[in-house]
Amino acid sequence: MPNFTNIAHDAFVAAVCDLAAQLAADDWTPDFIIGVGRGGLVPAVFLSHASGLPMLSVDYSSQVKDFADEPLVKLATRTRAGERLLFLDDINDSGRTITHLRRALAAAGAVDGAVRFATLIDNERSAERVDYRHRTIDRAVTKDWFVFPWEAVAPATSIAEDAAAVPERLA
Numbered sequence: 001m002p003n004f005t006n007i008a009h010d011a012f013v014a015a016v017c018d019l020a021a022q023l024a025a026d027d028w029t030p031d032f033i034i035g036v037g038r039g040g041l042v043p044a045v046f047l048s049h050a051s052g053l054p055m056l057s058v059d060y061s062s063q064v065k066d067f068a069d070e071p072l073v074k075l076a077t078r079t080r081a082g083e084r085l086l087f088l089d090d091i092n093d094s095g096r097t098i099t100h101l102r103r104a105l106a107a108a109g110a111v112d113g114a115v116r117f118a119t120l121i122d123n124e125r126s127a128e129r130v131d132y133r134h135r136t137i138d139r140a141v142t143k144d145w146f147v148f149p150w151e152a153v154a155p156a157t158s159i160a161e162d163a164a165a166v167p168e169r170l171a
Contacts (some may be wrong), residue, residue: 002143007149013046015134016043016050020050022132023053034056034085036058037058037060039148039151041057042148043088053086057071058101073104076110077108080110085114085116086117088119089119091120092133093123095126098130102115102128119132121136121137124137125138145159147159
């Protein structure tokens with residue numbers, strides 16, 4: 001049974017404020033924050049408000065082509081027009097989502113350097129690196145399943161099923 005660690009709302013807001021401060025201190029400024037569905041949507045809304053940057057979204061988690069890959073083609077086109085995009089997700093655990101996004105954007109001709117990634121939690125053992133993070137974990141040590149405020153309304157069985165879907169993260 002995984003150890004469920006609830007992220008309190010105040011801790012979530014502090015994480016978003018930390019990301020906003022990192023962006024404000026950087027010379028690289030995105031034109032849009034892209035919330036990665038489903039876990040990155042709420043953080044993207046908050047970061048949009050904290051930074052004053054507009055937000056768009058893609059839905060990778062549903063695997064519905066019209067909402068996952070097709071928007072990435074449109075976003076890649078925007079980078080060729082000079083726009084910069086910051087993709088935001090809740091956690092970079094295995095790196096699978098970021099790998100998919102990077103490959104799809106590259107295949108659609110996204111400009112190198114015009115796309116960056118941010119997460120609230122970054123697993124240092126992930127196959128992918130992010131540019132901005134609030135917190136770093138090591139999955140060899142930290143086996144917790146993090147329950148973010150927007151997930152806390154789900155039935156406990158749903159949270160347990162989500163955690164069990166990729167058991168190597170928690171074993």
